[in-house]
Amino acid sequence: MSAVPRLALRGITRRYPGVVANDGVSLEVGAGEIHAILGENGAGKSTLVKIIAGAVAPDAGTIEFDGRPVASADPAAARAIGVAMVYQHFSLFDSLTVAENIALGLDRRLARGELAAAIRAAGERYGMRIDPQAHVHDLSMGERQRVEIVRALLAQPRLLILDEPTSVLTPQAAEALFATLRQLASEGVSVLFISHKLDEIRRLASRCTVMRSGRVVAVVDPRSESEQSLARLMIGGQPPQIAAHDTAPGRARLLVDGLRLSEGGEALSFEVRSGEIVGIAGISGNGQNALMALLAGERASPAASIRLDGQPVGALGPRRRRALGLRYVPEERIGHGAVPELSLVDNALLTVDRLQQRGFVRAAAAAAYAGEVVHRFDVRCAGTHARAGSLSGGNLQKYLVGREVLAEPSVLLVNQPTWGVDVGAAAAIRNSLVALRTRGCAVLVVSEEIDELFELADRLMVMAGGRLSPAVAAHGLPVDELGRWMAGRWPTAQQ
């Protein structure tokens, strides 16, 4: 590593209303170094790379590139000095060819033939062969990512940033990507790699900055750490606060028996009983969303693989399951749990089926229901006719949780209940879940926040790689152990 780092961040701070996304973050990446940033959802990783790429201005702090200060919040300037970014969500036009897509993303103009030759040459050199004339809609996810990376490489970057690059890749494609990244590093390109997959970071990176709640908590050499120790750094090692749960759980209301997330996937079995909260911990992207979609009825499964109060419901749609008492708060508020363009009243109609009668909307009843949710759950808004999209994240989440809780479900599924929500709203949401549990509801919570799960859950399971660990009493699982489970290594029944 040369004396002057390729990239040096000092004291970067960025505040958003209600949250400090980056709090005095310092980071150095040397020339030819592969540097990983590890952290939970909401730890501030994405904000940080947006600041480096010039998409977001920091409130305080300095950025230096090769020892020279860089003007912030200027994406073109960042590109000009050699920063290239590969985003998690592809920004490609399906109907255009590879070459056309790449031409759109380049700052300089190249003749058509020249560009195709450059794409082929870069592809040969880095083992990322791609046909410049292929249409993007014909490409697999891995090939689309190659297009993004080749586009970044054609800009001859000196710092390549990849945001969760393997989230859409098969293991083989990920391995090929790592080979390319190692080759780039050996040629002197610095690579900044954002991930929450512990094994990848250990295989690929020579340094790892661990972030938690907007702060850097550690800078380590991941090759000399274990997955367990990395997980502990990521989630924090403080003894968790365990809420006192005095109700004894009752009979099983939600029974999952041999449910598979995909064809050939492992069969999952567990139960959630009346009067308990079961938490599913784990790093997101390990099958939690697929599991929730199956449980809520957005995807169908064999009828007997999911039972509600004994009745097989696997083949029923969401509406029929709601009629039987099962309700769901999805992870994404905008566009999934709520329609942002519609009012809070209209959004109540989405899942509160008794607001309909003989094919018509009961407008007065819907307004009353929405008003009740706003009042009881302290939703700050300009009235029930405000567009859902005009509410802050925390208030909309309170509304969505309130909408389902007010309908008194017998089983409630909640995916990331307080994701991106300010502290006050998060506490209100957790309280309403605990109160619902006390009234006898069976609650299943998926969360990436360990502290939240220890606060809420009576029993815990861990999800990793599409598999579920056995359920254990939440207070019987040390954080150390949890870290190992999150890497997919829990004791199996045979042992």
Add this chain to the structure above:
Amino acid sequence: MRLPATRLALVPRGSPSLLWTWASPLLALGLTVACGMLLFGLLGKSPWQAVSMFFVEPLASKRGVAEVLLKATPLALCAVGLSLAFRANVWNIGAEGQLIAGSIAAAAVALAGAGSGGWLVVAAIVAAAAGGMAWASVTAWLRDRFNANEILVSLMLVYVAQLLLSYVVHGPMKDPAGFGFPQSPMFDRAARLPLLLDGTRLHVGSLLALAAAAAAWLVLARSVIGFQLRVAGLAPRAARYAGFSSRRVLWTTLLVSGALAGIAGGAEVAGPMGQLTPSVSPGYGFAAIIVAFVGRLHPVGAVAASILMALFYIGGELSQSRLGMPSSLTGVYQGLLLLFLLGADTLIVNRLRLRAAAA
């Protein structure tokens, strides 16, 4: 590099502007009129004649107004149906084909029932609705069963319908006493729509269009299926979360828009034409796409926009017959209106601002 001291910039608004949702079509209309005047000037006519031909002359007499409403009728019928479909993100581009299918079905009933008297016209209009629906159902089925793109399928079925129309007027429905012209015999009195105003061609089909708009408004504002199709268009994942059936939305919107386009075709042959000819529609089904967007995908807006579009049709004809202007003028104006509308619509979610440029 030196930039001018200021530049125009589009700045996103926090939430869509209700004012600009409705001001945008008016701005687009103003720009279209201005462009139309310029076009007249370039062609050596007085720019004021453009305004006169398109907005004054057609409305100068009772007969003129009736002709405007007559032309607006099929446009409104098609556009109301398309508004429902487009709101649900179901892109039915083939109203023209559904209109033609409806006109063929109406003609078949009118000709088969010749001499039966009574309520033959009711049967013909019902057949027209069924014909349009059947034509649209091909699109719905292919989309549902094979996930075929409804834009392409519905559009291509327009050409199939046009060829089918050509076949029936040259073959099975050709008037034996028609001196070989490709057209059907004239329908019986009983197969014609009653007139609304004496001395004009305005018929009760216009009332059907108004009724359709009122019904569509009620459906969108108050019914569960109307709510479902709005959600399906705005947020497909939320529709899945709520458990709304995307198939139900697809079939409902295609069948309803097909039926309304079919009625538009049936009302043309059972109304002003009185027979089936190869030129049932001067592109009403396509113009209705523009009408639907100018009308903000709102049934009442569609009625207002259809009257505007009818003025374009009649103004174009007047300019051709009185001033010798090219007949393509109507199409040019339609295109300009849509172009300006799409441009003006950016103001709904953005505001224009003069900015000091970065040095």
